[in-house]
Amino acid sequence: MPALPPATSERFLMGIYETLGIKTRINAAACYTALGGSLMASEVLQAMNDAAKSFISLHELQQKAGERIASLTKNEGAFITTGAAAGIVLSILACRTRGDLVEIQKIIDGNAKRSEVIMYTGHRIPYDSNIRVAGSDLVTVGDAIQTFDYQLEAKINEDTSAIFFCAGAHLAGPALSLERTVEIAQKYSIPVIVDAAAQLPPVTNLWHFTHEMGADLAIFSGGKALRGPQSSGLVVGKREFIEAIRVNAAPYARLGRGFKASKEEIAGLMTAIELYLAKDHGADWQRWSKTVDAWFEALNGKTACKIWRDDVNEAGQPTPRIAIQLSNPNALEIISKLQSLDPIVEVVHDSRRMIWISPDSLQAGEESIVITQLLKALPTK
Numbered sequence: 364m365p366a367l368p369p370a371t372s373e374r375f376l377m378g379i380y381e382t383l384g385i386k387t388r389i390n391a392a393a394c395y396t397a398l399g400g401s402l403m404a405s406e407v408l409q410a411m412n413d414a415a416k417s418f419i420s421l422h423e424l425q426q427k428a429g430e431r432i433a434s435l436t437k438n439e440g441a442f443i444t445t446g447a448a449a450g451i452v453l454s455i456l457a458c459r460t461r462g463d464l465v466e467i468q469k470i471i472d473g474n475a476k477r478s479e480v481i482m483y484t485g486h487r488i489p490y491d492s493n494i495r496v497a498g499s500d501l502v503t504v505g506d507a508i509q510t511f512d513y514q515l516e517a518k519i520n521e522d523t524s525a526i527f528f529c530a531g532a533h534l535a536g537p538a539l540s541l542e543r544t545v546e547i548a549q550k551y552s553i554p555v556i557v558d559a560a561a562q563l564p565p566v567t568n569l570w571h572f573t574h575e576m577g578a579d580l581a582i583f584s585g586g587k588a589l590r591g592p593q594s595s596g597l598v599v600g601k602r603e604f605i606e607a608i609r610v611n612a613a614p615y616a617r618l619g620r621g622f623k624a625s626k627e628e629i630a631g632l633m634t635a636i637e638l639y640l641a642k643d644h645g646a647d648w649q650r651w652s653k654t655v656d657a658w659f660e661a662l663n664g665k666t667a668c669k670i671w672r673d674d675v676n677e678a679g680q681p682t683p684r685i686a687i688q689l690s691n692p693n694a695l696e697i698i699s700k701l702q703s704l705d706p707i708v709e710v711v712h713d714s715r716r717m718i719w720i721s722p723d724s725l726q727a728g729e730e731s732i733v734i735t736q737l738l739k740a741l742p743t744k
């Protein structure tokens with residue numbers, strides 16, 4: 364007979380993961396939702412605890428927290444939602460409806476205008492399925508190699524609601540620049556939405572795409588580098604479009620209701636953003652850089668792999684990591700070896716020859732365990 368679950372008082376003496384028989388993992392990969400995203404600072408947890416103690420008007424909290432975040436990030440407006448994917452849906456609903464209740468009703472009824480969203484073929488990412496969740500048709504422009512201005516202009520018509528631009532530098536090649544995209548969009552009065560979910564650091568990106576580049580909205584994950592609640596997300600940008608998001612979103616029972624940020628998540632993300640703005644980002648980079656150099660020394664020449672330092676992370680951001688190239692295309696075998704060890708070290712990999720390890724999600728003292736486990740899993744000479 365299986366053991367009965369421990370009584371409540373005993374349960375709280377054990378950790379929650381221990382109670383469930385779940386082993387914690389070392390994250391040398393990235394802020395991946397499947398690993399739990401990122402870890403919140405104690406100040407963030409404190410703010411969530413505080414927020415949990417009272418009833419408030421959620422409309423008022425969303426409004427005031429948004430105003431505070433907007434002024435801290437040099438934006439006209441800000442809205443907290445339940446992740447960047449939710450931000451995509453709400454941003455498109457905002458661009459389609461401009462906050463007009465009649466247009467919202469027409470989307471519900473299935474006969475709304477502005478049904479198309481334009482995106483560069485080279486920007487296609489798994490998350491772009493959220494464009495469909497907003498009831499929109501995806502219109503791609505350009506190819507995997509290049510895009511010309513006239514191709515974008517040819518796609519714009521009266522059904523266009525927005526241009527959806529992915530900001531990762533690793534996707535920049537085949538697309539027009541954001542600068543050129545905004546110029547063309549403005550010529551036709553079409554809003555530009557920037558998906559910048561994983562585009563932190565640098566902290567300046569919180570205002571770069573909108574305040575500096577002229578995009579109408581920019582979307583960030585709250586649960587990646589910002590280290591807010593894992594199920595939180597931020598949209599910043601022009602007042603008109605942030606207000607249009609508000610009309611579509613919770614606490615209203617409209618199309619955005621499924622993306623309901625709680626009072627605790629709003630308080631947590633606002634606090635996480637304040638901490639992120641106050642942080643010494645140069646010191647973070649120096650610490651990561653030192654770890655990466657030490658990892659290089661510890662691995663180089665000890666395995667049958669080619670090892671080098673890479674100063675760009677998986678999302679195209681300037682965070683250092685180590686690249687490991689296997690001599691055989693057996694990355695998945697190495698990953699299953701790593702998964703059989705205790706503790707499990709999580710890494711980034713492709714399906715063939717490449718593995719990467721990153722320092723920015725590690726907790727103190729885990730740096731050397733990453734190397735110990737990798738040396739057990741990587742092929743030796």
Ligand SMILES: *Cc1c(COP(=O)(O)O)cnc(C)c1O
Pocket residue numbers: 396445446447448449488490529558559560561583584585586595596678
């Ligand atoms: C992570 C990511 C998302 C989704 O973010 P969530 O906050 O997990 O919803 C969307 N777009 C891009 C480019 C991402 O990297």
